[in-house]
Amino acid sequence: xxxxxxxxxxxxxSLAPPTSPLPSLPxxxxxxxxxxxxxxxxxxxxxxxxxxxSRAVSSSGLPQRPVKGHTNSTxxxxxxxxxxxxxxxxxxxxxxxxxxxxxxxxxxxxxxGRSPSHPPSPLSASSTPNGETxxxxxxxxxxxxxxRQGSVKRIAPRVSNIGGGRxxxxxxxxxxxxxxxxxxxxxxxVNTNHLSLPSPPQSRNSSAQGSYAxxxxxxxxxxxxxxxxxxxxxxNPQKDGKxxxxxxxxxxxxxxxxxxxxxxxxxxxxxxxxxAYKGKEGGDYIxxxxxxxxxxxxxxxxxxxxxxxxxxMEGYHGTVFAYGMTGTGKTFSMQGxxxxxxxxxxxxxxIFSYIRETPHREFLLxxxxxxxxxxxxxxxxxxxxANATGPAAPQEEIKLRxxxxxxxxxxxxxxxxxxxxxxLLRVIARGDNARKVAGTQFNARSSRSHxxxxxxxxxxxxxxxxxxxxxxxxxSAISPGGVRVSTLSLIDLAGSEKAADNAExxxxxxxxxxxxxxxxxxxxxxxxxxxxxxxxxxxxxLPYRDSKLTxxxxxxxxxxxxxxxxxxxxxxxxxxxxxxxSHTGETINTLKFASRAKNNIVSHAKxxxxxxxxxxxxxxxxxxxxxxxxIQELRxxxxxxxxxxxxxxxxxxxxxxxxxxxxRELEGKHRHxxxxxxxxxxxxxxxxxxxxxxxxxxxxxxxxxxxxxSFSSMSLQRGSVMSNGGDFRxxxxxxxxxxxxxxxxxxHGSQVIFPSVPLGIExxxxxxxxxxxxxxxxxxxxxxxxxxxxxxxxxRYISTLEKRLLQARRSSHSRVSMSLHxxxxxxxDGGAVAALAEKDAEILSLRAQLExxxxxxxxxxxxxxKNENAHEVGSDGSPNSRRTSRQRSEAGSVAGSSVKLKxxxxxxxxxxxxxxxxxxxxxxxxxxxxxxxxxxxxxxDATGGGRRRSSLRPVTEGQR
Ligand SMILES: Nc1ncnc2c1ncn2[C@@H]1O[C@H](COP(=O)(O)OP(=O)(O)OP(=O)(O)O)[C@@H](O)[C@H]1O
Numbered sequence: 001x002x003x004x005x006x007x008x009x010x011x012x013x014s015l016a017p018p019t020s021p022l023p024s025l026p027x028x029x030x031x032x033x034x035x036x037x038x039x040x041x042x043x044x045x046x047x048x049x050x051x052x053x054s055r056a057v058s059s060s061g062l063p064q065r066p067v068k069g070h071t072n073s074t075x076x077x078x079x080x081x082x083x084x085x086x087x088x089x090x091x092x093x094x095x096x097x098x099x100x101x102x103x104x105x106x107x108x109x110x111x112x113g114r115s116p117s118h119p120p121s122p123l124s125a126s127s128t129p130n131g132e133t134x135x136x137x138x139x140x141x142x143x144x145x146x147x148r149q150g151s152v153k154r155i156a157p158r159v160s161n162i163g164g165g166r167x168x169x170x171x172x173x174x175x176x177x178x179x180x181x182x183x184x185x186x187x188x189x190v191n192t193n194h195l196s197l198p199s200p201p202q203s204r205n206s207s208a209q210g211s212y213a214x215x216x217x218x219x220x221x222x223x224x225x226x227x228x229x230x231x232x233x234x235x236n237p238q239k240d241g242k243x244x245x246x247x248x249x250x251x252x253x254x255x256x257x258x259x260x261x262x263x264x265x266x267x268x269x270x271x272x273x274x275x276a277y278k279g280k281e282g283g284d285y286i287x288x289x290x291x292x293x294x295x296x297x298x299x300x301x302x303x304x305x306x307x308x309x310x311x312x313m314e315g316y317h318g319t320v321f322a323y324g325m326t327g328t329g330k331t332f333s334m335q336g337x338x339x340x341x342x343x344x345x346x347x348x349x350x351i352f353s354y355i356r357e358t359p360h361r362e363f364l365l366x367x368x369x370x371x372x373x374x375x376x377x378x379x380x381x382x383x384x385x386a387n388a389t390g391p392a393a394p395q396e397e398i399k400l401r402x403x404x405x406x407x408x409x410x411x412x413x414x415x416x417x418x419x420x421x422x423x424l425l426r427v428i429a430r431g432d433n434a435r436k437v438a439g440t441q442f443n444a445r446s447s448r449s450h451x452x453x454x455x456x457x458x459x460x461x462x463x464x465x466x467x468x469x470x471x472x473x474x475x476s477a478i479s480p481g482g483v484r485v486s487t488l489s490l491i492d493l494a495g496s497e498k499a500a501d502n503a504e505x506x507x508x509x510x511x512x513x514x515x516x517x518x519x520x521x522x523x524x525x526x527x528x529x530x531x532x533x534x535x536x537x538x539x540x541x542l543p544y545r546d547s548k549l550t551x552x553x554x555x556x557x558x559x560x561x562x563x564x565x566x567x568x569x570x571x572x573x574x575x576x577x578x579x580x581x582s583h584t585g586e587t588i589n590t591l592k593f594a595s596r597a598k599n600n601i602v603s604h605a606k607x608x609x610x611x612x613x614x615x616x617x618x619x620x621x622x623x624x625x626x627x628x629x630x631i632q633e634l635r636x637x638x639x640x641x642x643x644x645x646x647x648x649x650x651x652x653x654x655x656x657x658x659x660x661x662x663x664r665e666l667e668g669k670h671r672h673x674x675x676x677x678x679x680x681x682x683x684x685x686x687x688x689x690x691x692x693x694x695x696x697x698x699x700x701x702x703x704x705x706x707x708x709x710s711f712s713s714m715s716l717q718r719g720s721v722m723s724n725g726g727d728f729r730x731x732x733x734x735x736x737x738x739x740x741x742x743x744x745x746x747x748h749g750s751q752v753i754f755p756s757v758p759l760g761i762e763x764x765x766x767x768x769x770x771x772x773x774x775x776x777x778x779x780x781x782x783x784x785x786x787x788x789x790x791x792x793x794x795x796r797y798i799s800t801l802e803k804r805l806l807q808a809r810r811s812s813h814s815r816v817s818m819s820l821h822x823x824x825x826x827x828x829d830g831g832a833v834a835a836l837a838e839k840d841a842e843i844l845s846l847r848a849q850l851e852x853x854x855x856x857x858x859x860x861x862x863x864x865x866k867n868e869n870a871h872e873v874g875s876d877g878s879p880n881s882r883r884t885s886r887q888r889s890e891a892g893s894v895a896g897s898s899v900k901l902k903x904x905x906x907x908x909x910x911x912x913x914x915x916x917x918x919x920x921x922x923x924x925x926x927x928x929x930x931x932x933x934x935x936x937x938x939x940x941d942a943t944g945g946g947r948r949r950s951s952l953r954p955v956t957e958g959q960r
Contacts, residue, residue: 254293273286320490324568367427368456379398398411487561491553
């Protein structure tokens with residue numbers, strides 16, 4: 001088979017040959033629409049844009065030359081030979097396919113791809129998916145609206161000003177004319193919400209129901225939805241379709257072009273999607289879209305990318321890339337300007353419009369931006385922005401990897417999650433500023449790298465609580481919760497260029513050209529590969545790995561993605577005719593590349609399945625799901641932490657309570673111990689006092705019962721006391737013994753034991769009275785005094801004890817009532833109650849002792865009185881005569897004191913009384929002594945308990 005294929009030529013539309021002479025120059029760019037109102041209505045796609053409307057040119061005003069296709073000659077049909085293509089000739093027997101209508105993108109074409117019965121050819125008008133002729137298609141679907149009517153025209157004579165108007169683009173911070181970075185004439189994206197950016201001439205509403213949409217998009221969307229809703233294409237292997245590659249060619253305006261000869265050689269028809277060249281190697285080239293110099297970016301986007309973007313949002317992978325010679329408008333088309341936003345900003349607007357219009361799904365967007373510069377990949381979002389003052393910081397080398405799930409991907413690459421159009425535009429503007437740009441012969445700000453913006457769209461059905469879209473869920477037969485991941489790649493390739501003078505530019509250019517050549521080669525071989533495969537062969541080697549660009553584009557080129565290629569050309573060139581010729585050659589090469597891409601790249605793109613949870617196929621990638629799971633895990637962790645914290649706090653609280661309780665218990669115990677100690681002391685003191693009293697009683701007993709001499713001497717003493725006319729005064733106003741009882745238990749006994757009671761008795765007078773009388777009266781008086789003072793002390797002591805006991809009882813009560821709430825009937829409380837009871841008993845005992853003592857005192861007093869009486873009766877001389885007047889007065893005062901001496905009024909003298917009653921007194925004394933003994937014994941028994949009784953008994957018993 002010959003390597004040169006003559007492409008079949010379809011019959012040309014029946015356009016009348018030009019009848020008017022060529023105009024000198026179509027200076028006025030405004031075209032008057034010649035479309036009939038009826039046609040406008042039927043198309044429904046009349047662009048409201050004043051820009052578009054104003055540029056409509058009357059077909060009558062345009063020269064129209066016969067289209068080559070109208071002749072049936074094949075001489076002008078472009079042929080692809082080895083020399084034509086950078087990648088070699090078209091496969092043998094392979095003819096260029098007819099462009100698939102945008103209507104078939106991504107809707108599966110209704111025909112079976114490159115069916116042998118419908119050999120596709122870009123020059124064939126009969127190979128449309130619906131079998132309609134190009135003429136029919138052109139007349140039925142006027143793509144450009146009314147302005148397209150009769151738009152087959154001659155390109156205006158060009159001028160040599162390549163790069164004119166270039167200042168609108170922003171590729172450097174120094175001159176930031178870009179849409180995304182603002183310029184003197186533009187709105188800065190950084191400071192302006194994207195949503196308020198100047199809208200393109202047309203409304204950017206991506207809704208099918210929106211105020212504006214291209215007719216094709218609106219119609220096809222509805223058709224798609226109908227088809228999908230009816231499930232008609234569920235099992236259709238062509239559901240996602242083959243041949244979905246969309247190829248468009250855009251012609252850059254040539255500002256101030258001078259060489260009109262070149263212009264005359266070209267024909268550009270947007271309406272017929274035709275570019276025809278009648279020069280050497282001339283031919284007609286038909287694509288899905290041809291944009292002439294008057295078409296703005298919005299129109300380019302609508303026709304070439306809008307639908308793809310929408311499909312990406314629905315779950316397909318999509319790739320848009322701009323290809324063309326340097327300076328032909330790739331960056332202009334992809335980025336645009338503030339007043340004429342390009343594909344990237346318009347796609348972003350549409351993405352967010354779609355999200356707003358799809359409330360039943362939730363979305364997560366992440367974006368990365370890389371460039372391939374001199375065959376090295378740079379992350380445009382990672383490092384600091386390179387500027388004129390210095391190079392960017394070195395970056396970690398980014399490599400391309402491949403796995404079955406993700407395909408080919410660059411790593412490590414920074415991905416930023418974006419939540420608004422403004423944010424996304426800012427991220428991209430940042431990347432734009434970091435991109436390598438330099439002035440070249442053809443472009444003052446030429447992109448020196450291939451730039452790839454990747455927007456990953458993750459989406460999932462909202463839960464039952466969300467706005468349910470039954471139709472959609474039925475259609476996709478997906479249970480809620482699955483995450484769908486798709487990627488939109490927007491690529492601005494570097495332009496092919498001739499060798500530059502500058503070494504650096506030369507190096508860059510060689511890398512650029514090499515990668516573009518590889519791209520062309522891969523695309524050229526794609527169809528061969530298919531053919532080989534069809535025959536059961538292995539297929540030709542596809543050199544994807546020969547360049548980073550082709551490696552990165554591999555998934556798209558091999559059919560996993562919907563692809564839209566925008567080729568940019570500039571007709572004619574400035575400068576010498578050699579340059580002009582070379583330019584034309586490049587343009588033809590671009591056109592051939594576009595044709596080959598259209599013919600060879602076959603898309604098998606499938607809608608991404610929703611991965612169910614993290615375990616699904618795309619689960620590892622589904623950030624949305626990962627985030628959801630992460631959030632759930634974090635929530636769980638938070639709850640656990642909160643619980644643990646609460647438990648810790650509760651434990652702390654409990655510990656604190658327990659500590660407080662322990663402290664309270666300890667304090668109570670201490671208090672209790674103190675009280676017990678005090679009581680012990682008090683008990684000891686009382687015991688000693690009792691012992692002391694016992695001794696006193698015993699002494700008095702021994703005086704009265706056992707010792708006659710003593711008794712007489714005591715009687716004498718008594719007599720001497722009584723002779724003082726009952727003048728009794730306590731010999732000691734204080735009882736040191738009593739004090740000692742309280743302070744130094746056990747130390748006082750010897751000091752108060754009768755008869756050695758010299759304490760407090762005033763010196764010689766006391767001695768005298770004792771010595772002189774020798775009857776023990778003084779001793780008895782002293783005993784009485786001692787007892788009285790003792791009594792007073794005891795009273796004081798008892799009142800002190802009572803007070804303390806009262807306090808102890810109060811605190812115990814409060815403690816008991818407090819702890820009763822928690823522990824009823826605890827042993828502690830029992831102990832406290834018992835202690836209280838014991839103390840009460842002790843008080844009672846002390847009171848009883850007190851009473852006993854009082855009785856004792858009264859008994860002693862009466863005994864003393866009797867003694868005195870006996871003394872008075874027994875002697876004439878008054879022993880009291882020898883007492884001092886002071887003693888008498890003291891004795892008198894004692895008589896009037898609280899210790900009242902009971903007894904009958906004295907009617908006889910003491911001596912008489914002694915005489916009469918000496919025997920009786922003796923008996924009485926004995927009786928009193930016994931009585932006292934008994935009383936004390938009883939008391940001791942009653943209060944002291946067994947142990948005390950045993951210690952005291954022997955004393956009293958022994959005395960008896
Ligand atoms: N359709 C157009 N309308 C108006 N001006 C355009 C158009 N296309 C390109 N230009 C202008 O042409 C100049 C070069 O365009 P651009 O930088 O986009 O080319 P390029 O293909 O990206 O070049 P390179 O490959 O060197 O980066 C710019 O000044 C741009 O404004």
